[in-house]
Every structure is written in C-alpha cells, then in structure tokens.
Amino acid sequence: NAGVTQTPKFRILKIGQSMTLQCAQDMNHNYMYWYRQDPGMGLKLIYYSVGAGITDKGEVPNGYNVSRSTTEDFPLRLELAAPSQTSVYFCASSPLGATNEKLFFGSGTQLSVL
Amino acid sequence: AQSVSQHNHHVILSEAASLELGCNYSYGGTVNLFWYVQYPGQHLQLLLKYFSGDPLVKGIKGFEAEFIKSKFSFNLRKPSVQWSDTAEYFCAVWNTNAGKSTFGDGTTLTVKP
Numbered sequence: 384n385a386g387v388t389q390t391p392k393f394r395i396l397k398i399g400q401s402m403t404l405q406c407a408q409d410m411n412h413n414y415m416y417w418y419r420q421d422p423g424m425g426l427k428l429i430y431y432s433v434g435a436g437i438t439d440k441g442e443v444p445n446g447y448n449v450s451r452s453t454t455e456d457f458p459l460r461l462e463l464a465a466p467s468q469t470s471v472y473f474c475a476s477s478p479l480g481a482t483n484e485k486l487f488f489g490s491g492t493q494l495s496v497l
Numbered sequence: 498a499q500s501v502s503q504h505n506h507h508v509i510l511s512e513a514a515s516l517e518l519g520c521n522y523s524y525g526g527t528v529n530l531f532w533y534v535q536y537p538g539q540h541l542q543l544l545l546k547y548f549s550g551d552p553l554v555k556g557i558k559g560f561e562a563e564f565i566k567s568k569f570s571f572n573l574r575k576p577s578v579q580w581s582d583t584a585e586y587f588c589a590v591w592n593t594n595a596g597k598s599t600f601g602d603g604t605t606l607t608v609k610p
Binding site for chain 1: 503531533539540541542543546587589597598599600601602603
C-alpha cells in the first residue's frame, strides 16, 4: 500500500516556466489537499478537493490550478512560475467521514524558482 | 476565520528536559485537534489526535497533549526529551463543517545531546 505518492521530489524552474506537481493516493480517499510549507510560515492550504470533479480554493490559491478528474489523482499546476512560489509542497488525503480526519501526507516536492 | 497559534517558534532543550509546546486555536465550533511531527529530511506524520472523550491524549514516542476547551488550547508535552525528538512540530485543527485543516506555523525543537 503506497499511500500518497508525490512526484517529482525536487525541481528547479526558471521564472515564467510551467509545471505540474503530481499527487496520487491509493487509499480511495475522497478528500485531497495541496499545502505549501514556507520556512517559519507553517503549512498553508492552496487548494483542496472533496471528491472527483470538485475542487475549491484554500488560503493561498493565486498562481496555481488543480483538477480532480479521478478519486486517485490531484495534480497541482503552476502556469507562470515566480520566485515567491519557491517552497516545499505537500499533497495530503483523508477519508470522508466525521471520525476519520487524519491526514495522510506525501513526502513533499521541493521547488525552487530562479 | 479559523486560525492556529503556536507560541514558540524555536525551542532548544537538553536531553532529559521536559517539553511543553503551546497551541491555541480560534474556532468555537466542533473541532478535532492534531499534532504532526516532521523529522529532518522526512515528511509529516501524525503524532497524536483528539476527537472527543478524555481530554488527555497519548501519542507515539511518549508524547501527550491536553485539550482544554475553555482555553482553546491543545498543548503538547513530553516528560523527558531525547536527541531523536529534534524535529519540527505542527499543531492542526480540523474544521468538521468545512472539511479542511488549518495548521500552526510550527515549532522547531532542537534537543542537545
């Protein structure tokens, strides 16, 4: 059971480039999330999804887009990379239900925009 | 808006010292509370959680946390820290109605051998 898988682990982008961070979970979880972790700033929610076909903005959605065409996959797209998007990105998932709010995290993607 | 405050940004302790990390949240509705830990070079993992019942919850590696509803607090404690506890610790609050978590800014714990 792989859990939450994120790729790539590291990436360096030039300003203005675009890329997609991949996230997949094999636990049949309904909820999926993208967080960014900046030093001293904790985790901030970028986008989340409560199920296939449904996405919503979190605290810091600007500069990002997501899609959720299947339960398993929740890719995060950066269209025009900016230095302010240098961060560590974590994907997470959780099952639907009031007693199962534990988040399962991927191992993170370290992104540098130069 | 829901927020989570972790008062200590960086804590430095010697081995065997006692630890308490503060966490306060600002949401009056039903919440579930979590502490996550991130060891150097590793990803986030759950340390302990509170849903209901006994407000004193015990987690892995000798950690515990106490939910005090009147103070909107969920402080993390450990009686005697070890060098291997060096990590970053995040408090999180799950908003049951919104279906999403809010994290604190994290506390970096450094334990000197």
